[in-house]
Structures are given as C-alpha cells and as structure tokens.
Amino acid sequence: MTNSQNEFWSRAGEEFQQNLAKSWGQAMQTFQTMDLGGIVPPAQDAAPQLTFSQEKLKELQAAYLEEATALWNHGLESKHEIKDRRFSSEAWTANPMAAFTAGSYLLNAKTLMGLADAVEADEHTQNKIKFAVEQWVAASAPSNFLAFNAEAQKKAIDTQGESLAKGIQNLLHDMQQGHVSMTDESKFVVGENVATTEGAVVFENEYFQLIEYKPLTAKIYEKPFLLLPPCINKFYILDLQPNNSFIRYAVSQGHRTFVVSWRNPDESMAQKSWDDYIENAAIKAISQVQHITGAKQINALGFCVGGTILSNALAVLASRGEKPVASATFLTTLIDFTDTGILDVFIDENFVKFREMQMGQGGLLKGQDLASTFSFLRPNDLVWNYVVGNYLKGESPPPFDLLYWNSDSTNLPGPFYAWYLRNTYLENKFISPGAVTVCGEQIDLGKLDMPVYIYGSREDHIVPIGGAYASTQHLPGKKRFVMGASGHIAGVINPPTANKRSHWLREDGKFPASADQWVAGAKELPGSWWTDWSDWLRKHAGKQIAAPKHYGKDAKFKVIEAAPGRYVKARA
Structure with missing residues (x-):
C-alpha cells in the first residue's frame, strides 16, 4: 500500500x-x-x-x-x-x-x-x-x-404476489403461536406419530410420570434401566420414531426400561427448587423403579441436564450411605462447568443476580425464552433461515419430527433455574467436595464409584466435547468415554441401522487431562456408538430372567394411563 x-x-x-x-x-x-x-438490575461494570x-x-x-x-x-x-x-x-x-x-x-x-x-x-x-x-x-x-x-x-x-400473501399469512400464524415455525407442527401428535413405543405410566407425582415400557424380548436382564432426560425438554427426543428411538433400542436389547417424563411446570410449581427436583423426582424415580422391580440396584442414564440431576441425586444418596445404582451413563452432560462453550457469553454475576431477583423466590422461566436462546446460538440456521423462508418466500416448512420436538418447549421453575445458574455455570461448585449442599447433604462426586459410561458429541455447541470429557476427571469409578460425530442431538440420536457417522474410542484405559489429549490417542470407528454402549451396559445388567407379563407391580403400581402419558402433552 x-x-x-x-x-x-x-x-x-x-x-x-x-x-x-x-x-x-x-x-x-x-x-x-x-x-x-x-x-432494578444490579449495577453494571463500567x-x-x-x-x-x-x-x-x-x-x-x-x-x-x-x-x-x-x-x-x-x-x-x-x-x-x-x-x-x-x-x-x-x-x-x-x-x-x-x-x-x-x-x-x-x-x-x-x-x-x-x-x-x-x-x-x-x-x-x-x-x-x-x-x-x-x-x-x-x-x-x-x-x-x-x-x-x-x-x-x-x-x-x-407467483404474481402469491408468495408475499402466503408470507403474511405465515407471519400472522407465527405471531399467534408465539414463535417462528421450523416445521409443520400440524402434522405431529404426541403418542400417535411421535413417542409411540408401547408402555404405560405406572407412577406419578407433581414432578414427573414414570413410564414403563413393554418388553420386546422373552427374557430381560434382572437390573432394570432408568432414563432421566433433560427437564428443559420433552423426553420423546429419545423416542421420535421406531427406527431412531433410543428407548425402543434399549428395550430391544433386553432391558426392563423406565423413563422419567417431566411435568411441564405451571404456576403451581413456581416455587419449586433444585432440591425439590433431586429429592422428589430423581431420587423418587430411582426408588420407585426399585420397588416395582424388586431390584436392589438399577442402571441409570442421564441426558444433558438430566445427567447433571442424576449426578447430584447419586451424590446425595451416597452421602446417606445408599448406592442403588449399579452403573451410570452420562450423555452430553456437564458436571464440571469449566468449559461451557458459547453459553458462557450469557453468564456473569450481574446476569445471575438479575435472574435471582426476578424469579429466585418464585416464578417461571418460560419455555419459549429458553428455546429462543438456544436458537440464537446458531442464528443463520435456526432463526433467519426460517424468517426468510416463511415470510419473504411464503414457504411452509416441511414436516420434521426433530424440529417439532425442538419447538415443543418446556417451562422451568424460577428458583430451580436461578440456583442452577449460580451453582453450576457461574461458580462451578459441583467439582469441589463439600462446596454445595443439596437436600441437606454435601455434594462429593468422589463418592460416585460405580462404573460410568460418558458420551460427548464432537461438534456439540451446548455441551462442548471438553465439558463432557471433564467428567472423567472427577468420577473415580471404572470409566469408558466415547466421542460421537455431529452435535448435541444428532450425535446422540444415531441408531445403528442408519449406518451413519462415526465414533471414537480409546482402549488403553487412559484419561489424560484434556479432551484434545484423549482424542490424540483415540481410534475412529464407523457407525453408531449405541452398540458399544449396549455391550458395556450388558456387563452391568446382571443375569437374564423371564420378562414380566404385566406393567408395574400389584395395586400400588397399577397402570395409570398408556404411554406417553399426559404430562408430555402439556404445552408451555
């Protein structure tokens, strides 16, 4: 120049x-x-x-x-x-x-x-x-x-202006429903063409319904299997269609399978706290599965925030001298919040204080607010793409079960949300033994000595691979870590029959300090990670016994209604 x-x-x-x-x-x-x-918001930094x-x-x-x-x-x-x-x-x-x-x-x-x-x-x-x-x-x-x-x-x-007229209709429709349409939501009905795996609700309280699924094999493993999905979403991401249902896959592998279907909170739950969810939902679900099946120990899986909840529940139980879980699986879960990826941009002391003042003593975080936040993490793909297609071009988005689930948002109790923000994303207390008390017990992840299977997705923008991997540094039991291709959802929902993507394993049993170091010694394998997980879980499931012919157990755990139940159908 x-x-x-x-x-x-x-x-x-x-x-x-x-x-x-x-x-x-x-x-x-x-x-x-x-x-x-x-x-009045907290004073901002200069x-x-x-x-x-x-x-x-x-x-x-x-x-x-x-x-x-x-x-x-x-x-x-x-x-x-x-x-x-x-x-x-x-x-x-x-x-x-x-x-x-x-x-x-x-x-x-x-x-x-x-x-x-x-x-x-x-x-x-x-x-x-x-x-x-x-x-x-x-x-x-x-x-x-x-x-x-x-x-x-x-x-x-x-189109002689027809596309503009249709775009205006789409805009008015979306204004009425309160969010931008990502799919044709009229094409889906929960329980009819999504969440269709056969089962029954065998227990419920104000926090969740417990669903038991009908066995698909003559024999099952003696240790039942409980899934805790994230409470910020509907559980049927794990049961979209028969050909990609993780729930159906678990049942087909011979596991007596139970799932927590979270209630979509309304104003009656506006005072519920993190402790309430740990004691009256996660711990309650574990004990109810034990009572129904007669098993001393069960196998449990937590997905995303469900995994964080599961880790806390197990730590509380361990502090009480109880070890009801034989093995735990954590899918795209954070228990160490050092690496939270792009979500870190939202979190600082002022933001958390504001949320605590706004809803820490009561109130609801609306599901659509949370959904919008996640959408703007990928603004071109999940926001403006639909604005242009729906309104400027007058197009109707095609039916897509995954995007229907994504639009089916869930509220959160304000006290639960505010406590979660401060103790996880802001202060990262779970990894310091005794730094936080839950349900009257000091949390010490070092007491979770059961075998664990930890999964992270390589391109996950919500739970970065480094954050998922960090769990290996805090859980003392025998561990297996697997990395899958793709993102937060697509990486998890990857059935073997699809023959898509890859996963990575490291067979030397070493867990170096960082995910990058682990990947350097890992081997890429084609296809789904589900088969590896199934082989691992089988080793912790006990002997095989005859499959039950009925749901639940005696009059105390009789069928309340058919799966997927009514809680999952409540809209935010």
Whole structure:
C-alpha cells in the first residue's frame, strides 16, 4: 500500500476504536435504564475500554482493501459464484447488482468478525463481543429483507404476489403461536406419530410420570434401566420414531426400561427448587423403579441436564450411605462447568443476580425464552433461515419430527433455574467436595464409584466435547468415554441401522487431562456408538430372567394411563 493509503487506514482504525468504545458505553447505559418491570438490575461494570491488536488490524485493513478492490472491479460480471447458501441461487448469482450486494455484505461481515477477534480482552469479554457481533451480522444480511432479497423478489414476480400473501399469512400464524415455525407442527401428535413405543405410566407425582415400557424380548436382564432426560425438554427426543428411538433400542436389547417424563411446570410449581427436583423426582424415580422391580440396584442414564440431576441425586444418596445404582451413563452432560462453550457469553454475576431477583423466590422461566436462546446460538440456521423462508418466500416448512420436538418447549421453575445458574455455570461448585449442599447433604462426586459410561458429541455447541470429557476427571469409578460425530442431538440420536457417522474410542484405559489429549490417542470407528454402549451396559445388567407379563407391580403400581402419558402433552 502507498503511504497515503497507510495513513488513511491508520486514521480509520483509530476512529473505529474510538467510536466502538463510545457505542459500547452508550449501549450499556441504555441497557441500564431500560424498563425491567419494576426490577432494578444490579449495577453494571463500567463500559470496557476496548483496544485492538495493531498487527491484526493492519492485516484486516490490507485484506479488506484488496478484496473490496477485486469486488468492485468484478462487480458487473454477468455471473458470480457465491458459496454462502443464502446467496447461492441463480436469482442472486446471475444478477450483477444482487451479487455485488451479497459480496459486499459477506466482505463486511468477515471484516467485522475479524475486528471482534482483534479485540484485546479477557476470553469472557472477547467471546461476548464475538457473539454480539455475530448476532448483528446475521440479522443484517441482505437476504433478510425483501428490498434486497433477489430470490424472494423473483418468486413474488413469478407467483404474481402469491408468495408475499402466503408470507403474511405465515407471519400472522407465527405471531399467534408465539414463535417462528421450523416445521409443520400440524402434522405431529404426541403418542400417535411421535413417542409411540408401547408402555404405560405406572407412577406419578407433581414432578414427573414414570413410564414403563413393554418388553420386546422373552427374557430381560434382572437390573432394570432408568432414563432421566433433560427437564428443559420433552423426553420423546429419545423416542421420535421406531427406527431412531433410543428407548425402543434399549428395550430391544433386553432391558426392563423406565423413563422419567417431566411435568411441564405451571404456576403451581413456581416455587419449586433444585432440591425439590433431586429429592422428589430423581431420587423418587430411582426408588420407585426399585420397588416395582424388586431390584436392589438399577442402571441409570442421564441426558444433558438430566445427567447433571442424576449426578447430584447419586451424590446425595451416597452421602446417606445408599448406592442403588449399579452403573451410570452420562450423555452430553456437564458436571464440571469449566468449559461451557458459547453459553458462557450469557453468564456473569450481574446476569445471575438479575435472574435471582426476578424469579429466585418464585416464578417461571418460560419455555419459549429458553428455546429462543438456544436458537440464537446458531442464528443463520435456526432463526433467519426460517424468517426468510416463511415470510419473504411464503414457504411452509416441511414436516420434521426433530424440529417439532425442538419447538415443543418446556417451562422451568424460577428458583430451580436461578440456583442452577449460580451453582453450576457461574461458580462451578459441583467439582469441589463439600462446596454445595443439596437436600441437606454435601455434594462429593468422589463418592460416585460405580462404573460410568460418558458420551460427548464432537461438534456439540451446548455441551462442548471438553465439558463432557471433564467428567472423567472427577468420577473415580471404572470409566469408558466415547466421542460421537455431529452435535448435541444428532450425535446422540444415531441408531445403528442408519449406518451413519462415526465414533471414537480409546482402549488403553487412559484419561489424560484434556479432551484434545484423549482424542490424540483415540481410534475412529464407523457407525453408531449405541452398540458399544449396549455391550458395556450388558456387563452391568446382571443375569437374564423371564420378562414380566404385566406393567408395574400389584395395586400400588397399577397402570395409570398408556404411554406417553399426559404430562408430555402439556404445552408451555
């Protein structure tokens, strides 16, 4: 670059730093003065004085100038190649003006993300800035606006405006239901074409229903199997369709299978706490399975937050001198909250204090609020993709059972949620023996000496692989860790019959300090991890006995209703 260009970019960089710092301060001041329903938020820290890596700024400046010049010089070419799928249709690539608009946006978006990466700050602050910039970049894409979306404009012309009329109908429908449609929800009915594995509710209280499933084998293993799904979702992610049902798979492997179906909390549960869920749900479910089956010990599985709940329940029982679980499986579970991935951007002392003041003594966290948070972790795929398709193009999303489940949100009691935030994501107390008391007992994960099977998904953005792996460093029993391909849900729901994806195992029995070190010595194996888990669980399931001919046990545990029960059908 010439001296004049260097001077220009140097001045521009200085002005950008000054304006960004000023804007940050204004944004924080605005947030502090927002109307928060009469609740005064905790005092915010002073707006950070942002500085940037000069080396990275110079690299960004040089790259931007080079790419902007190339974009301008080729702006009127008749055909462009754009790899971003938002702009890959011919309506974009064959229209020079539209292609130039898309190219300019992509260049500016890349530069803004680069600027966020150039901020010199602690990791937590840097991640917050990156997340905020990503949200703004995703929202400001020209594809999100009819005035700039060449594909939506072409469709409106081709359909003589019918696509716009349908888009308005879709918008009104989604406003009425309270969330953006990701699938055609009218095509699914819980118990009819999702959650159809045959079973019966054999116990219930105000927290959960306990479902027992009908055996699919003449003989079963003597130790029953209990699944605790996350209480922030409906359990039927584990029972979507017969061909991908983890529940059905467990039953088919000869296990007498029980599942906790969480109640969708309403105002009557607004005071319920973490202790309530541990004592009256997780521990109660374990004891009820013991009573029904007559087994001294059972095998248990916890998925996501269900695994965190299970670990606490087992620690409470261990402190009481009870060991009712022969083996435990933890799927995409955090018990060490050191590595929480992108969710870390939401958590700091001020946020947790605000939630404690808002609902720590009572109230509900609405399921849709939580669902929206998770959607914005992947804004292009889970938010703007549907905004464009549903409203600008007037398309109806196709039926998809996984996305139907994703839209079927669940509320949480405020005290439960506030306690969970502080003691896990903020203060990470579970890994320090005696640092936290649950149900009157000090939590010590070192007492969980049963064999454990720990699973993490390689591309999980909710429970990062490092966070899932960290459990190996705190559980003293004989361990087996498996890493699967894909993300939080797709990695878990990967039946053997699909013959998809891979999983990784390490047979030397070593558990080094980090997941990266473990992976370095792991072997990739094709297909599902389910078969490996099944072989492992079989070793802890005891001898085989005749399968029961009836659900439950005597009059105390008679059938209440057919699976999947009514709790799972309650909408948030």
